[in-house]
Amino acid sequence: MTAGAVQPDRTIAELRELAALTSDEHGAQRVAWTPTWARARAWLSAKLAELPVEVELDAAGNLWATLHGATPQALVIGGHLDSVPNGGWLDGALDTLAGLEVLRRVAAAGQPPVTLRLVDWADEEGARFGRSLVGSGACAGSLVPADLAALRDRDGTMMPDALRQYGIDVARMPEARRQLDTAAAYLELHIEQGPVLESLDLPLGVVLGTFGVERHRITWRGQAAHAGSTPMDRRHDALAGAARLALELRHIAARVGGGGVCTSGSVITRPGIVTAVVETAEQLLDQRHIDAAGLAALLAEAQAAAARFAADERISVAWERIWHIEPIPFHPELIALADEAVREVAGAVHHLPSGPLHDASAMARAGIPTVMLFVQSLRGLSHTPLEDTREEHVAQAVVALDRLASRTMAWLAAQPRRDS
Numbered sequence: 001m002t003a004g005a006v007q008p009d010r011t012i013a014e015l016r017e018l019a020a021l022t023s024d025e026h027g028a029q030r031v032a033w034t035p036t037w038a039r040a041r042a043w044l045s046a047k048l049a050e051l052p053v054e055v056e057l058d059a060a061g062n063l064w065a066t067l068h069g070a071t072p073q074a075l076v077i078g079g080h081l082d083s084v085p086n087g088g089w090l091d092g093a094l095d096t097l098a099g100l101e102v103l104r105r106v107a108a109a110g111q112p113p114v115t116l117r118l119v120d121w122a123d124e125e126g127a128r129f130g131r132s133l134v135g136s137g138a139c140a141g142s143l144v145p146a147d148l149a150a151l152r153d154r155d156g157t158m159m160p161d162a163l164r165q166y167g168i169d170v171a172r173m174p175e176a177r178r179q180l181d182t183a184a185a186y187l188e189l190h191i192e193q194g195p196v197l198e199s200l201d202l203p204l205g206v207v208l209g210t211f212g213v214e215r216h217r218i219t220w221r222g223q224a225a226h227a228g229s230t231p232m233d234r235r236h237d238a239l240a241g242a243a244r245l246a247l248e249l250r251h252i253a254a255r256v257g258g259g260g261v262c263t264s265g266s267v268i269t270r271p272g273i274v275t276a277v278v279e280t281a282e283q284l285l286d287q288r289h290i291d292a293a294g295l296a297a298l299l300a301e302a303q304a305a306a307a308r309f310a311a312d313e314r315i316s317v318a319w320e321r322i323w324h325i326e327p328i329p330f331h332p333e334l335i336a337l338a339d340e341a342v343r344e345v346a347g348a349v350h351h352l353p354s355g356p357l358h359d360a361s362a363m364a365r366a367g368i369p370t371v372m373l374f375v376q377s378l379r380g381l382s383h384t385p386l387e388d389t390r391e392e393h394v395a396q397a398v399v400a401l402d403r404l405a406s407r408t409m410a411w412l413a414a415q416p417r418r419d420s
Contacts, residue, residue, distance in 0.1 A: 006105045007403040008395035011097050015394075018043060018081075018097070019089040027385035028089060030137050032082035032123035032134070033162045042079045044120060047100060051107050053118075060138035060176035061122035061168045066115060067107050073184040073415075074115040075408050076368075077401070078136070078359050080124035088387025088392075090191045091399040094375070096120050098189050098398045102405050113413035115182065116405070121359045122168075129159045136359035139180055140366035145170045175374060185334065185369040185414050186363040189401045192390055195380030196352055203393040204400055205350045206338040207372035210361040211261075211288035212295040218242070218306065220314040224271055224279035236314050238276035242267050244309045245302065246283070252301045259353060260289035260298050284324035290327050290353035328357075328364045334371035337411060341404040344374065373400055 022030045024042045025241025030037045041063060048055050052067040066074075099118045106112050122135030129151040137143035148170050151159040160170040197205050222236035235312065242264070249262035266284040289295035303319065310317040335351070342349040354361075354372065364370040375397035378388045389397075 003107055004105065006101050007400055008101065008398035009103045012391055012394055012399050013069065013258050014097050014100075015089055015093055017095055022083075025231050026216050028087035028091075028093075029085060030081055030093075031085055031287060032089070032125065033128055033166060037082050038166065041120070044081060044096065046148045049304065051104060053103065053107065055280060057167070058139070059168070059174040060143075060173040061166060062135040062162070062176060062179070063120040063122075065103065065118045067103060067112065067117070069112040069115040069409075071413070072182045073412055074117045074151040074182045075405060075412060076117045076119055076183050076186045076363070077405065078119045078121055078186060078188050078363070079156065079274050080121040080135075080359065082123055082125050082127070084125050084127045084383050086385060087383055088381075090387055090389055091193070092124060093191050093381050094184075094191060094389075094394065094397070096285060100403050101188075101398055102402045105402060106405070112409055114184070114409050116409070117180075117229040118185075120392050121190070124359055128153050128162070131159075133357065133362050134363035135176070135357060138176045140362040141174065142365060143173060143176055144364060145173055148267040149280070180366060183363075183368050184415070185331075185408050186360060186368045186374070187401065187404060187408060188358060188360040189286070189373045189375065189397055190358060190369075191382060191387070192352075192374040192377045193380070193382035194377065197350065197374060197376040198378060198380065200208075202346065202348055202350050203376050203390075203396050204342045204346045205352050205374040206335055206342055207330060207354050207360075207374055208335065208351050209290055209327060209329035209364070210354045212286075213289055213323060213325045214287040214299045215293055215321070215323040216285045217322055218245070218283040218285055219318045219320070220281040220283065220310070220315055221318075222277070222279055222313070225277040227231045227275045227277060230277055232261075235277050237277050238281040239267070239269055240313045241306065241309045241317060242283040243282040244313075245306050247287075248305045248309075249285075249302065252298060253303065256294055256297045256301065258289060258291055260287070260292045260294050260357070261355070262287045262298060263409060274370060278406055284322075288355055293414065295327060308358050325357075328361045330360070330364060330371045331369035333411065334369055336407065337407040338371045338404050341400050341407060344403060345400040349401040371404075373397065
């Protein structure tokens with residue numbers, strides 16, 4: 001490597017080192033708010049101690065490293081060391097350790113034109129208590145402490161009690177918002193966790209934003225009847241409506257287009273015995289789209305189709321919204337800078353949305369200009385020990401993040417100062 005350049009081989013070695021420290025034969029075990037996660041945090045803190053940065057833990061448990069620049073406005077690079085149980089070696093950790101390598105390179109070059117901050121977000125995965133984006137949500141202002149009060153893990157431990165062991169008072173978590181007072185841009189690198197880049201034979205992609213989500217519980221009601229004595233043309237079979245909608249979803253997604261997806265993830269039937277026509281079918285529907293109009297069209301078409309099928313099958317259908325979030329677009333100028341960086345490193349680029357939300361979505365929702373880079377995932381797998389990315393692609397990702405960071409700092413330095 002030339003002097004003053006990032007060293008992606010070091011990042012790969014550190015990823016392997018972290019995996020050896022915090023994994024077992026079943027995969028990564030860095031679940032947030034556990035001793036293994038704390039061990040990973042201590043390991044990262046030792047790396048940061050070698051750099052001329054200020055390190056602090058905020059009220060939500062996020063770990064910050066700050067390299068002061070010529071102005072206080074800050075470029076933030078984010079990631080998360082926490083993993084799901086039996087996870088892979090890259091999810092979240094790549095973001096953090098690639099950002100560490102960028103921080104090293106910038107620190108070695110002298111004072112940057114703007115302040116550079118690396119954050120290891122606390123509990124991105126929500127693996128222990130079921131609430132994702134805990135640390136970034138607290139910083140963004142979207143986390144309500146009262147919502148955490150009743151959460152418990154599988155052993156019955158309450159979330160506030162577990163966090164208290166790590167010095168976190170749930171009631172004070174919103175105080176973390178001050179960390180974003182000077183944040184002027186946010187970057188995140190992540191494995192794709194899907195098959196698109198591999199199918200295109202591309203190592204890297206630029207993320208346009210995160211999908212909006214419509215999630216509903218659909219209840220179909222018919223009439224239970226004996227399976228042997230009820231003629232087929234006299235049945236009011238609730239499962240028939242759910243089954244027809246599940247098959248129609250693929251056609252709805254194709255008609256609406258734009259990369260939207262629809263998933264019927266569960267159907268529970270009652271009475272649920274082999275000798276009875278289904279009286280009630282409770283179906284869960286997840287729909288996602290990068291465009292708000294596209295998301296609305298997916299929902300409207302599904303509701304219209306459900307009404308038709310209910311009439312055809314002589315049953316009723318009712319909808320209950322479980323969750324809704326609007327699409328979160330990333331910043332167009334940062335997307336353009338990311339495009340330039342990826343083309344420079346890889347020669348070609350693909351723009352794609354993110355189905356998972358990521359901490360970047362919390363930053364974008366908070367109004368901070370945000371963009372993400374994706375690196376190819378082999379076989380599209382993540383949240384499994386089989387998760388993998390070619391080392392040469394990991395290396396390209398680190399270089400691309402570094403070049404994007406340089407472009408973004410120059411872009412910020414040319415903007416009017418936020419504190420003026």
